[in-house]
Amino acid sequence: MPDGNAVANETFVVQMKSITKVYPNGVAANQGVDFNLRKGEIHALMGENGAGKSTLMKMLFGLEQPTSGEIIVNGEKLELTSPSVAIAHGIGMVHQHFMLVPSLSVAENMVLGMVPKKSGLFIDRAKAIEITRQYSEKFNLHVEPEAKVMDIPVGMKQKVEILKALVRGAKILIMDEPTAVLTSQETAELFVELKHLKDEGYTIVFISHKLNEIMEITDRLTIMRNGRSMGVYNTREVTKEQISRLMVGRDVVLSVQKDRAVPGDTVLRVRDLEYVNEWGKKMLDKVSFDVRKGEILGIAGVEGNGQKELVDMLFNFNVPNSGAATVNGTSILGLPQQKIRELGVSLVPEDRMLYGIAAGASIEENVISDRASDKRLNNGPLFNMKAIHEESDRLIREFTVLCKSRSQHVGMLSGGNIQKVVVAREFSNNPALILADQPTRGIDVGATEFIRKKLVELSRSGIAVLLVSADLNEVMELSDSLIVMHNGRIAAYFDDTSGLTDEIMGEYMLGLKQQSDAEVRRVCHD
């Protein structure tokens, strides 16, 4: 049970005291978080995406500075102004996305920034290779010093990252979702190595939301939710169910009024989609479902369980290995985006800055991007500027985009207003099906409420809506029926969301439970 500072005078290698971090855009990523590390432990930092784990660790590694609170390492209060300060105090980080130079060899990557020199001028390659060998053997982390990083497998890249930290004298290793990119064999291998490091007296922070791994390898765990710490526990003393309840829960409930759905004909039909990604990992495993006119089908799940891949397939940013997807009977797999849009499919993309907008263009240029060739907006070869101005002014008004004028650059707006520009376009082109992928992530409460209301309103007017969201609150409030994805599979289908609790959802989201095939198959309304 809550262990906290069980022994008052216990010595910690790291103490982070009431850390608060507010980003310049106003997001409070951490609020009064306490985090302690004992020497020689493997400590899990758990929480959903956006819970504030990464922010907390970025501050420990000097990538970000806390707004308030203090960090004490080995009894010394520190101002960690940059990663080099953190490294000097024995803190190393293994990033989820490797920070390696692909065209250089393993040995060269190892010594980057601390290159051994020959006669003070030339790079001593032999020495670099020797250093790599020496550390590789000492820590039992096998790498090939002379191979180019781009030629080695992912598992080995990770070892290079770990060794890089160790060479720089790290005694505390922060590992950001280290198993996310690994196969199960590589994961098993990594765990052996981590236990070995622990025996040598190293302290490891293990960021993850995979319950089984946490139970297997960690000594203690800290759970975060919505920027706050939900407590520190000894791994042996908690159950998976308890963790799941602490991790996945709802704080604020914004309720949206909605009438009962009256579903019509099937609009989107997805059958047996399968996709194996470039590292050979199965991201979609026989995914089948239907979305009908006038209903919102929600897809819940911890991020990285195939939701992104699914949406990519439905808008042809990727092609599945097998399976089918049709909109009103027409296959959409592999179809150019223009044709998909002609079928009445709209997408509110997950990454709004990458796909949703052109930041360097005006609001007007952004809201007409899907209809620039419309007869309505053109006069022969030239644009009908009057019609375009009217259209954009109308959308700005209807979607309450806060701006000075239609000619303002979209990149200068706040996150919520940027998302309003995206939905203004996607909701106003007479869609038959709206794919809403994380439609309210990271935006302010006002914009969130506005977008949710619009989604409900549109679905009640007869539009089919597929809502993908990692926000439990959102997906449970808005959906008429919902499916839960875990490990690329549909773990559960609920045709009615009213009786659902966070506990039930959590168990399916974290893979503790799985409905039978027959139960899941009910989502196909053949």
Place this chain on the structure above:
Amino acid sequence: MTKKRQLRFTIIRSLVAILIALLVATILIFISSAGATFAEKLDATREALKQMLAGPVFRFSKKNGTAFEAKRLADILAAMIPTTFTGLSVCIMFSANQFNLGAEGGIMLGAFVSAMAAIYLPLPAWLHPVAAVLLGGIAVAVTMLLPALLKTKLNVSEMVCSLMLNYIIMYVIKFLMNTYLADKTRGQIMSYPFKETSAIAPIVDNAVFSGAKLSWGFVIAIVAVILCGLFMYRSRWGYAIRMIGINQDFAKYSGMKVGMIIVLSQVLGGFLAGAGGGIEMLGRYTSFSWSALPGYGWTGITIAILAGNNPYMVPFAAFFMAYLSKGCDLMATYAKVPAQLIDIVQGVIFLFFAAEQFLSGYRQKLVVKSAEEEIKLAKARKEGVTNA
């Protein structure tokens, strides 16, 4: 930031870049100027600067004092013709984020094809130059399919491909000239004379400008600027080109035919460069004698960058470059300063424009100001709502 503020920033940045470049030039002139003492050197520098800055449109003589010189101005306007076309060409290609450097070879190929049409096609007077220039443009447009299709189909770098293409074009033309097309009765490698029907007439009688060759090509160039401006800012294709240049993923997601538009931008850029070559050739020369790349394409890149890829700004940038070039020529002639200095001035200007971070502190201030105003606006609206 609003467009107005953005424009203000662009203009201020351009002026500061030019000012710094001139300052650097002044220092270099001072160093390289003739004179034994400091005062003499200073005098020489002043004289050189006078020639460079005012010389292009004024003549200084001890007898008649300073007088406006129409011929020199006409020379500058004439020099703008080919670079306006290459500038427009580069504008359109760079707007789509396609770093095609083929305007250089393009203008030479266009000039060559138009020249051949001028020599060998029997056509009536009004039709002949039109057909010759169009042929030149089309030839280059077709040639630009090569880097464009290689880019869209095989993801070959259009930059490398078009750069190398310039030299292929140059050597093929040289080969054809040397082997088949040269007029053997002349003392140097040059083609047979163009048919008289093919000439693009001068705007005003030559006598007034005492030999300046300002042809109707200048008017065509200005018309081309307006057409390109309309195309880029008032048509769906120009819009697609700009959106692809800003964010290609966004354009694809929005349902634009990205591959087709990328090809279109380069074909159109090729056409402009080729037509520019034809107009230059028929408006200024009577036979084809280019034996090397003319350099107009490279100047076109500088102009496009100075103009911020905005077609409407191209003639101003072209005028600036032509003025500077003329000034440096005069400086070399009358003030004994090496003409190579213009390359250095160009280089410095280029440097400051290409450096995105230049004056970014000032830009940041403008951004912050915009943001503050936005917040104020939001507050005002909210209060308005609660009051109501």
